[in-house]
Amino acid sequence: MSEPALGVSASPHVKGGDSTPTIMWSVVASLVPVVASAIYFFGPSAALLLAASCAGALATEMCFGQRGTRRLCDGSAAITGLLLGLTLPPGLPLWMAFLGGAFGIGFGKLVYGGLGQNVFNPALLGRAFLQAAFPVAITTWPVRAESWWSLRGDNFALPLMSPATQDAFSGATPLGLMKFEQTATSSWDLVLGTTAGSLGETSGLVILVCGLYLAVRRHLEWRIPASIFCTVALLAGGLHLLDAARYPGPVFTLFSGGLMLGAVYMATDMVTSPVTHRGCWIFGAGIGLLVIVIRLWGGLSEGVMYAILLMNALVPFINRATQPRVFGAIEAEGGS
């Protein structure tokens, strides 16, 4: 019995070194600067909130996830927890963050069958649940605290209890100021992130750099954020030219709110984004269009979350519509 001269094996024949855990952990690593800037801007509140939402996500994954797999080590629940935490306002009670993480993993991922099966981005689903359940708490934005060490709100409210009211301290995000008071924030503040907002909503520049790192390592589909940025910049620019007093310019639109975080980290979730290149461009354009529509003509000041969730629902159709032609295949005649 000698080795056959011609090896026969099933495809794929060329494999990369990446696996789910390596990709996931590299995304977590790329989030470190974003987390650091959130802590820099919002102090201990940011660290506590991120820890609480991660704890919620990891605990749910551990209790209800599939048994017998290295489920906690693949890093996907940690990413969900971190991303959810980054979408929360710094003054939110910790129990709400925990609940959001648990809901995101439980109802955003596990009920669909676990990693790779979910339709919607789990972190955004957790955030959408919190938005629907606690609409007041999640839109309360504290202004900068007197010292870095002080909490930015009633983080330690007892479970199920509402946070102490802080009307005197609640500030407004640049988007809220623009929408409801027609006050613009300076572009430089927006790019650096020294504005009020959610933990990850502020430091656009840092997120962009981290996204570039991921794109270079090919762990991120660069076409999706590129498509979102192009659509948003074109639409915002066009509208700004039409009526500069009413519609903010492209720089403001790109760097305000959660657009950077959403475009770079949420829309590019490998599970819930299209698989074809053409599909990615369509997906990103749809998100950009919805963001502009919701921000300018909707009732909310920020629309990135709903834009991404809505486009997530369309991903199967985008995938089907953009199937590439198989090499050598001939179009069926008559189109039957």
Next chain:
Amino acid sequence: MRQTTPQQDLLRGLWRENPVLIQMLGLCPALAVTNNVENSLAMGLATFFVLCGSSLLVSLCKRWIPGEIRISVYILIIATFVTVADLCLAALLPDIHKALGAFIALIVVNCMILGRQEAFASRRPVGRALLDAVGTGAGFTLALVMLGGTREVLGSGSFLNVPLFGPSYEPWVVMILPPGGFLTLGVLLLGLAWWEERRRERVKAGGVPAGADMEPSPALGMSLSERASSRGDAA
């Protein structure tokens, strides 16, 4: 047709073949009006009344109802009792009547009621039909109160309008909105399916305790034809 004892007829609808939780019938009212216990209870009892009345009448008149137009006749009978329930609620409990709104009138098209007439009341003696209606109606009310209770406790922090957690409770607004109905029902069904699976594993493991019923489980044990017949052709 399966032979059943009177006890089975009465108890079956309560839990093992619960119309909402197992057969998934009558989901419209179960999702629409269960934002608190009071409304759920009123809706459940109104449906209970309509179901008992129509089962009784259909079973009494089954000999004279021509097969070709039986569905229309059932609907007429059901609509009569719905009108009675509607007017009674409007006269006695105007607040609840207002809260339930169109859903009282919509009991007419509750497929669970029509299903019981078609599948059971039109083929059985009066006593059995009434027992079945009582069991099924009670099961429906039970399911609605479970849904309404969960939603009220989380969404308003109270049970039957009695505050449970004190003034600083943060209500989960989403639970008294329509999505809360879907979420609660989903979680309830998930819990039941999990419990049923555990029970089956225990039975399969061989340790069947004496006296444990060996009947096929309600959730998944019914054969397809049984399911179809218990749902009724028209539902």
